Amino acid sequence: MKILRLTAVAALLLISTASAFAETTLRIGLAEDPDILDPTLARTYVGRIVFAAFCDKLFDIDEHLNIVPQLALSHETSADGKEVTIKLRPNVKFQDGEPFDAEAAKFSLERHLNFPGSFRKPELASLDHVEVVDPLTIKLVLKAPFSPLIAQLTDRAGMMVSPKAAKAEGDKFGLHPVCAGPYKFVERVQQDRIVFEKFADYWNKDNVFIDKIVFLPIVDATVRLANLKSGGLDLIERVLATDIKDVRSDPNLKLSTAIELGYQGITLNIGHDKNKGPLSQSAKVRQALDLSIDRAAINQAIFNGEFKPGNQWINPDHPYYQKAFPLPGRDIEKAKALLKEAGVKPPVAVDFMVPKGDETEAVAQVVQSMAADAGFDMKIRVTEFATSLKQAEAGDFQAYMLAWSGRIDPDGNSYVFLHSKAPQNYSAWNNPAADKALDDARLETDIAKRKAIYEKLTKLEMAEEPILYLYHRRILIAHTTKLEGYKQMPDGLVRVIGLKLK
Known part of the structure; x- marks a missing residue:
């Protein structure tokens, strides 16, 4: 009996020792595979989520x-x-x-x-x-x-x-990135996984409680959620708005939300359209496309009213939002009249590049249907996200459904896309007055004066419409209740400091 008791005690000690040294791994499901893991060269939102763990x-x-x-x-x-x-x-x-x-x-x-x-x-x-x-x-x-x-x-x-590391690797630094964050890079398999492990000498190591982080790109939102529910993932980004109710009703899951700083819009190719289609040749045609779209209806139909319709590069709650330019209503008759004034006969064929993704594709289909009423034939071309960015740079599109995750300062949502010399000005819009407004806003620190400068920019952008701003998403992050300490920030990033996994 004594031997049995001693054996049982030894077994318990082994179990408790194993538990004490059990490695914890946080598995995060991403909606896309990030681009290069070099902060100098990177440009994707999903990449910023990964950077938050190691840079x-x-x-x-x-x-x-x-x-x-x-x-x-x-x-x-x-x-x-x-x-x-x-x-x-x-x-x-x-x-x-x-x-x-x-x-x-x-x-x-x-x-x-x-x-x-x-x-x-x-x-x-x-x-x-x-x-x-x-x-x-x-x-x-x-x-x-x-x-x-x-x-x-x-x-x-x-x-x-x-x-x-940067000097040694040169332009290959993104393959073996070295930063000063809580986790260090281990490996990356494209379209499959990115693995990090805790950095023992991190300056804030006392607030790092999880040993390893694995990012897993899973494009299908339904599959991401299914993996979270089954325990294959611990946290997922970009939950579908239609799945909010399902997540909230699951006792094993928790939903964290915030209205994003960025926007979802349609970039229109003005200066690089090789085919010289009507959209690139006339602001009236671009205005007609805008008037064919019902932003509020998109929000209700696809997002259960959870998102915020918008017509500017910042959301309506932002202090720099221009109230003098309210959300436009849908006006099919006016849209048709503008096409007639522009001398364009329907149907107006448009190469509509749309990054792969459930909600993005759904929005594109609704836009396609709405625009058809005004005389547009939006030919949807679903494209892998990283590929779509390369094609946008090359000007291989006429309309491009593109989201921007947003920055806290309005400059971060406007300059890089609207200034004629900015690298992400995919529309190739060139307006000297807009460039001046963008440059002037960078010089001004007084909020009222700066807002007045952005009012001029807003008026110019809405007249020429290089980008049709549609709505501002609600950041939807779902995670297991085993994950403790998670807080959602308006920038949409997943911060790992302070997180514990039971």
């Missing part, structure tokens, strides 16, 4: 859109607005063991600014050069005052990379 920034945001310290502790702007001094956090290491200091911060910012093909260059366009003041202080010297600067540093422009 810390100089600053971050909280749930109220306040800018808070991350790798930087503070910042101070000179009276003329042309110098910004930033104090850095001490005792920070990159995931290759190299120290993060002022020289490393200088290197990262200059790489964002000067590396060939950088998508961060327009975000830091006003930056002239970076000075090292002391080992933990840098000074950003600007060409002119730049009001969105600190807001830009809460995103990829503020992500710090290891100088040693």
Whole structure:
């Protein structure tokens, strides 16, 4: 009997020891496979979700859109607005063991600014050069005052990379990225998985409780949800609005939401349309397409009224929203009249590129049906997301259903898409007055004066319609109740600091 009791005790000790050292893995289902994992060259929303796990920034945001310290502790702007001094956090290491200091911060910012093909260059366009003041202080010297600067540093422009790794890898850095975040890169299998493991020397390691994170791209939202329900995933992004009720009724799941900072819209090819279709040749034709669309009806039909219809690059709750330009109503007769004025006879054939995805395709089909009433033949071409971006760059589309995840400053939702020299100006819209407004807004820090500048831009954009803004999504993140400490931010990212998995 005594031997049996001792055996039982030994077994219990083995079980408790195994439990104490059991590795925890957080499995996150993504709606797409990200593009390159290099913060200088990346441009996808889903990529930003992955970056949040391994690439810390100089600053971050909280749930109220306040800018808070991350790798930087503070910042101070000179009276003329042309110098910004930033104090850095001490005792920070990159995931290759190299120290993060002022020289490393200088290197990262200059790489964002000067590396060939950088998508961060327009975000830091006003930056002239970076000075090292002391080992933990840098000074950003600007060409002119730049009001969105600190807001830009809460995103990829503020992500710090290891100088040693970046120099060694060059343009292949995204294959083996090294940053200063809580998790370090292990492996990536395209269209299958991206694996990270906890970084033992992370500066905030006491708030990192999960050992490993695996990102799994699963395009089909129904399959993502099924995997979450079955226990194959622990968290999924972009739950379908039609599945909200199902998630909320499941006692094992929790839904976290917030209205996004970005938008869903249709980019219209104005300057790069090789076929010179009517949409690219006449603003009246673009206005006619806009008038054929009922934004409120799209919201009700596809999203159960959960999203926010919109007609601007910021949502109606944003302090910079232009109330002088309210949501337009659908007007088929006026749309037909505009086509007639433009000398265009229906049907107007349009190559409509639509990234693969349940809700995006559903919206495209509704737009197709609505536009047909006004005389448009929207020929939907479903395309894998990363491929669609490449085709957009090449101008191989006439209309492109494109979402933008959004930034806290209105500049981050407008400049990169509307300025004639911006790399993501897929419409190839070129309007000197709009360029001036975009540039002027970057110089102004007074909110009222800045808003007045954006009013001019809004008027110009709505007259020429390079982008038809449709709605602002509700960020819908579902996760198992075993995951504790999750908070949803308006930028839609999944922050892993403080999370625990029971």
